[in-house]
Amino acid sequence: MTNVRRGPRQLMNGLRALPLMCFAAAGYGDMRQLDDTALSRIQGQSGITLEMDLNMAADSLSYYDDGQAVRLEGFKVGSSESPGQGALHRTRIDIGADASLNLEYLVEDRRIEFSDIRLAGAPGLSMGGVFFDHSLEGMLTIRQGGAVGGNGYTFDTAYTMTGGRLGYRTNGNAVFLDDITMSVEALGVTLDVVGNTLELVSPMVKGNWSVGAIRFSDNPVYHGASSGPGGVPLASYGALESSFELSSRTGITAGGRQGQGLRIDHETTIHTASFLYVDDGNALALRDITGNYRIHDLRLDVDEDWEGRAAVALTLGKLDGQVNIGAVELGSGGLSFGSVNLSFVLEDHVFNGRGYTNALYLQGGGHPDAGPQGLRLATEWSLRLADLSYTEDGNRVIISGLQSWGRGDVTVNVTRDEVRNGTRFYDGLRVGFDGLKAGYRINGLRVGSDDAPLQGGTELLLALGVYPAYEFELDGHVTLGAGGASGDGLTINSDIYIRDGKAAVIAAPYDEGNGEIPQKGLWLTEMTYEGHVRNMTVDVTEEGLVMETGEAWSDMDVGNVRVGTSTDGASFGRLKLQSFEQGSSMVISPGGAGNVCVGGTGSSSSSCSDSGGSWEARGEEGVTIAMKKILARAEGPDKRNAVLWETNRVVDGQGKAINGTGTQLLINDIHTSDGGDFNGDGIDDNTYGIRTDLAVDIYQTKVTKKDSGPDSRGVVGSRGDEKIMDPNAPQGYRYVSEPGQAELVNRPLGFAVKAETRFKELSINNIDLIHRNGGAQTAVFGAKLQNFDIRANLTATPIP
Amino acid sequence: MSRGTFRFSLASLVCFGLQALPVSVLAEMAPLGDDALSDVSGQGGIYLSGDISINEVGGPVENSYFGRCEEQDKKCGARFAYRLKEDGGWMVLDEIRGKFSFEGLTLRVRSIDSGFGGDGEVFDRDVIELGLPDTVRFSDVQFKLAASSTARPTDPGFQQTDIFAIEMQGDVVMQGNLLVFPDGNP
Numbered sequence: 001m002t003n004v005r006r007g008p009r010q011l012m013n014g015l016r017a018l019p020l021m022c023f024a025a026a027g028y029g030d031m032r033q034l035d036d037t038a039l040s041r042i043q044g045q046s047g048i049t050l051e052m053d054l055n056m057a058a059d060s061l062s063y064y065d066d067g068q069a070v071r072l073e074g075f076k077v078g079s080s081e082s083p084g085q086g087a088l089h090r091t092r093i094d095i096g097a098d099a100s101l102n103l104e105y106l107v108e109d110r111r112i113e114f115s116d117i118r119l120a121g122a123p124g125l126s127m128g129g130v131f132f133d134h135s136l137e138g139m140l141t142i143r144q145g146g147a148v149g150g151n152g153y154t155f156d157t158a159y160t161m162t163g164g165r166l167g168y169r170t171n172g173n174a175v176f177l178d179d180i181t182m183s184v185e186a187l188g189v190t191l192d193v194v195g196n197t198l199e200l201v202s203p204m205v206k207g208n209w210s211v212g213a214i215r216f217s218d219n220p221v222y223h224g225a226s227s228g229p230g231g232v233p234l235a236s237y238g239a240l241e242s243s244f245e246l247s248s249r250t251g252i253t254a255g256g257r258q259g260q261g262l263r264i265d266h267e268t269t270i271h272t273a274s275f276l277y278v279d280d281g282n283a284l285a286l287r288d289i290t291g292n293y294r295i296h297d298l299r300l301d302v303d304e305d306w307e308g309r310a311a312v313a314l315t316l317g318k319l320d321g322q323v324n325i326g327a328v329e330l331g332s333g334g335l336s337f338g339s340v341n342l343s344f345v346l347e348d349h350v351f352n353g354r355g356y357t358n359a360l361y362l363q364g365g366g367h368p369d370a371g372p373q374g375l376r377l378a379t380e381w382s383l384r385l386a387d388l389s390y391t392e393d394g395n396r397v398i399i400s401g402l403q404s405w406g407r408g409d410v411t412v413n414v415t416r417d418e419v420r421n422g423t424r425f426y427d428g429l430r431v432g433f434d435g436l437k438a439g440y441r442i443n444g445l446r447v448g449s450d451d452a453p454l455q456g457g458t459e460l461l462l463a464l465g466v467y468p469a470y471e472f473e474l475d476g477h478v479t480l481g482a483g484g485a486s487g488d489g490l491t492i493n494s495d496i497y498i499r500d501g502k503a504a505v506i507a508a509p510y511d512e513g514n515g516e517i518p519q520k521g522l523w524l525t526e527m528t529y530e531g532h533v534r535n536m537t538v539d540v541t542e543e544g545l546v547m548e549t550g551e552a553w554s555d556m557d558v559g560n561v562r563v564g565t566s567t568d569g570a571s572f573g574r575l576k577l578q579s580f581e582q583g584s585s586m587v588i589s590p591g592g593a594g595n596v597c598v599g600g601t602g603s604s605s606s607s608c609s610d611s612g613g614s615w616e617a618r619g620e621e622g623v624t625i626a627m628k629k630i631l632a633r634a635e636g637p638d639k640r641n642a643v644l645w646e647t648n649r650v651v652d653g654q655g656k657a658i659n660g661t662g663t664q665l666l667i668n669d670i671h672t673s674d675g676g677d678f679n680g681d682g683i684d685d686n687t688y689g690i691r692t693d694l695a696v697d698i699y700q701t702k703v704t705k706k707d708s709g710p711d712s713r714g715v716v717g718s719r720g721d722e723k724i725m726d727p728n729a730p731q732g733y734r735y736v737s738e739p740g741q742a743e744l745v746n747r748p749l750g751f752a753v754k755a756e757t758r759f760k761e762l763s764i765n766n767i768d769l770i771h772r773n774g775g776a777q778t779a780v781f782g783a784k785l786q787n788f789d790i791r792a793n794l795t796a797t798p799i800p
Numbered sequence: 801m802s803r804g805t806f807r808f809s810l811a812s813l814v815c816f817g818l819q820a821l822p823v824s825v826l827a828e829m830a831p832l833g834d835d836a837l838s839d840v841s842g843q844g845g846i847y848l849s850g851d852i853s854i855n856e857v858g859g860p861v862e863n864s865y866f867g868r869c870e871e872q873d874k875k876c877g878a879r880f881a882y883r884l885k886e887d888g889g890w891m892v893l894d895e896i897r898g899k900f901s902f903e904g905l906t907l908r909v910r911s912i913d914s915g916f917g918g919d920g921e922v923f924d925r926d927v928i929e930l931g932l933p934d935t936v937r938f939s940d941v942q943f944k945l946a947a948s949s950t951a952r953p954t955d956p957g958f959q960q961t962d963i964f965a966i967e968m969q970g971d972v973v974m975q976g977n978l979l980v981f982p983d984g985n986p
Contacts, residue, residue: 456845456908506845506909506928520926521909563909563981564926571986599851599901648985657986675861675952688860703847706904706931750847758860761952783882784890784951787859787866787875794850799906 047094047102053086054078054110061114065302066259070312073126074115080133080165080224081109100143107136109163111224116373118364119302121310125364128373128414131224133165134180147201152192158185165224171371172220173414175429175482177240179212179226197251197265204271208243216428216482218416235482237490238280238540244273256301257315266295270323279540280487288326288339295319303361305378306407311361318347319358328590332542335590338392338621349384351405351439352471356382366413367432367477369421375412379436381405387450392592393619395698395749399461400454401443401511408436408474415479426493428481433496439471441519444509445798447749448725453713453732454513457798459506460751463696468507469519471566472527473499484539485548492536501527502566523566524575526559544589544624553580553639559659573647574659580639582632584689592622592697593754598793618752622697630689634669634765641670661772669765675786690759701750701795705735713800723748750797758789845908849933851901854878865953877943881951890948892960898941898968906931912979927981932974941968 055078062071079085087110094102111133116126138159146152164180184207192199213236215226222228251265273289297317305311322343327336348357359380366374383404389396411432415425442461444454458468474496481491507521535550557576562569597603600613608615634640649662674685703723710716717723717735724736725746736743767780858868858876867874877895884891906929913924948960 459907460846506907508909520911522928560986561982563928564911570925570982572982573986662985675863676954691860701847702849702903704904706906706934753850760859760861778886779884781883781886781888782951783880786879786881786952787855787861788878789855789857789859790852791856792850792852794848794852797847797849799845799847799908 055086080111146192147190182209291323293321305361392621406438455798593695
């Protein structure tokens with residue numbers, strides 16, 4: 001492994017010898033003379049049976065690329081159940097009548113482990129360690145002749161893995177997949193040399209796998225075990241299950257992006273697949289998955305990143321593909337949100353005048369305060385184009401022209417609940433962000449089909465907490481802990497810091513078909529954001545996906561709220577929003593509003609019509625969200641719910657307004673309450689909060705023309721005419737004065753929202769007017785809203 | 801969390817923009833037909849229709865003052881109280897109820913650099929355009945204006961004097977566009 005052979009023939013020769021090398025390497029670890037008793041265990045009726053207990057160790061395995069090395073240190077192979085002992089390997093070798101080599105193998109309780117992955121150019125830092133436990137039973141047949149000629153090989157293989165564990169360790173803490181089982185069958189796999197490329201083709205790979213639990217351990221004494229002190233099972237994030245049928249083609253060529261290295265080209269077709277996340281018996285299921293993707297010119301090098309840091313470099317030429325998820329199911333009722341389709345192209349592109357590529361530089365270290373072990377990913381990405389569509393009950397909306405770009409460091413550590421080197425860490429897998437400059441934008445919505453006209457309406461995504469366009473510089477972390485509100489699940493702690501943010505609240509397209517143009521809209525610019533979440537649990541339950549937040553507070557300071565472009569749009573001034581919540585929760589469940597009487601009352605079509613309403617059967621799919629937001633009373637200037645608007649600021653030498661130098665309006669300490677102290681603890685109860693139930697469907701909506709004459713696309717109609725979709729019309733629609741039943745079914749699609757918001761009491765402590773010299777003057781000494789129940793039936797339709 | 805704060809800010813911005821709207825611009829502006837928008841870029845938006853009701857059957861509070869609407873001796877509407885003086889009394893909008901229906905409220909950002917009898921060329925800036933629905937229907941919209949000694953009607957010493965009551969029924973015709981844009985020193 002210390003030298004990489006360059007030519008494909010040499011690579012081929014190496015691969016021919018690979019099975020033998022594996023057995024040879026295995027044999028080196030424990031080779032000894034066999035006595036008669038041991039010899040009797042070799043059953044040679046129709047071949048040879050080899051059996052051994054393998055226990056081996058190596059201080060370091062190194063891979064060199066252009067003189068730079070990556071090392072696997074503390075490499076061990078042995079028994080996973082009896083540390084220090086060997087793992088049983090039994091292989092039966094037979095030569096078939098067609099000169100094929102047939103191997104049947106059994107491996108029991110094997111652990112393959114290395115304690116550190118280090119780069120020679122980064123002394124003192126490690127990417128952390130990995131361990132892999134498994135028992136394996138299967139067969140492998142190798143015969144002469146590949147897909148393109150007699151010089152290649154054809155493989156048939158099938159195996160079952162049981163008792164698997166795959167873990168990642170840093171600084172004594174581990175996250176691992178526990179109780180893995182996997183069965184795979186791949187027949188007719190061919191290996192050939194095509195030109196200067198080694199080509200591996202798998203016409204059909206079928207299999208399934210499951211992970212019994214994803215566990216977290218903060219106790220190195222119980223390394224690699226499913227249970228901790230007292231035999232109590234370690235906390236679990238939940239379980240996974242999947243099945244798949246796919247075919248693939250992989251090409252491997254010598255040569256990295258620079259000098260030595262490896263080039264990989266790959267394509268996979270997913271014929272069918274499913275994926276389930278299971279939490280205490282309740283599943284989030286992605287079913288009927290199909291798709292394909294192609295990796296073009298992926299290079300592997302040991303290199304340096306853009307800051308000259310030693311790294312294992314993965315650089316990508318292009319990745320494109322599409323994935324369709326036929327049904328997203330959640331909860332006990334087997335209800336589905338609908339289906340999702342994503343198409344994407346990742347390749348080099350210029351965003352905002354700067355070129356971006358797709359590259360990942362793996363380095364050791366992680367967060368500098370977490371210890372010497374961890375993973376640092378210097379990352380750059382360029383999503384040139386993606387379309388994401390959502391279909392429910394046959395109605396489809398496409399988020400079109402999604403682009404994203406970014407560059408910066410992502411760190412990964414497994415951490416425990418402690419303050420270490422001055423930094424607060426939490427139990428779990430910590431994903432950190434270090435100077436990550438990134439952005440994304442959406443061009444618009446398309447309704448119905450991929451070639452439908454581009455429309456506006458991306459601001460509807462705000463209902464999901466997503467800005468239509470966003471650029472930012474990100475620091476902070478999200479730590480995913482094991483265990484939910486009860487049993488399996490997730491516990492999230494996070495601290496997020498954003499600088500130089502530019503977020504669109506309303507955004508016009510960035511490309512209307514004639515090339516890129518500055519994206520106009522309503523922008524929040526010169527934004528800083530600080531958000532903290534403590535003990536937010538995420539569980540899949542019978543009702544749906546349940547998120548309960550212990551405490552969350554944030555501070556978003558928008559330097560300018562601009563209309564126009566994000567750089568030179570006119571400004572409304574500064575806006576600062578603070579939020580502070582305790583005990584808020586959200587439940588997301590499949591299924592929308594069902595049958596709705598819009599504009600009337602009634603539980604049937606006839607009674608609804610009698611009341612003057614319109615009966616709408618919105619189907620079984622859709623999204624329902626139940627939220628409870630408990631706005632806590634202020635606990636100082638950093639933890640409160642408040643809104644501040646500032647204008648008339650002094651500008652600096654560059655003409656930039658200086659925050660805090662103008663006139664301010666402050667709405668201070670907005671909080672909810674149950675309306676009294678009912679438990680007698682001396683403070684008002686605050687358990688009800690603001691409760692909102694939302695049911696969202698994609699449904700046909702009534703859109704009428706507001707003025708007579710041609711519209712913005714030149715389609716003529718009279719005021720009050722209805723817009724009816726018509727694929728035969730030049731613009732895809734026409735206006736109809738009195739649509740019949742056949743035309744009503746072709747009304748345009750939009751988002752239908754049935755909502756109810758209620759709260760017992762919402763208070764504002766004070767509203768102040770603040771002058772930069774005169775100080776604060778209170779204008780309103782308290783406001784109180786009580787007993788509100790607001791219900792709405794709204795349809796929001798994108799329009800061109 | 802962020803959704804709630806956004807709604808608040810957007811509502812605030814609309815109000816702010818209205819306050820900042822120059823009188824001269826308001827006086828000169830005239831409706832711009834759909835065809836005139838055909839050469840305006842970046843005009844995608846959303847079209848909103850629907851109905852909103854407040855306390856149609858009552859609110860979530862059930863105590864000696866509030867209750868469901870079928871309870872004759874209870875108030876089932878919402879209540880809003882505020883005071884402008886420390887330790888002073890409270891102005892109250894009480895028993896707020898009703899339903900509003902509308903069709904065709906549009907929202908978009910738009911550039912105005914032409915039209916409006918020549919004023920558009922001078923104006924030459926981007927605006928948030930709220931396309932008003934032709935008709936807003938008010939059904940059983942009602943509230944009372946009152947003065948109260950306490951913010952909560954269940955607080956000790958509560959006394960309230962109802963000043964007048966409002967009831968609204970019928971259609972309000974709202975045509976044209978409401979343009980919101982920044983002005984002055986930010």
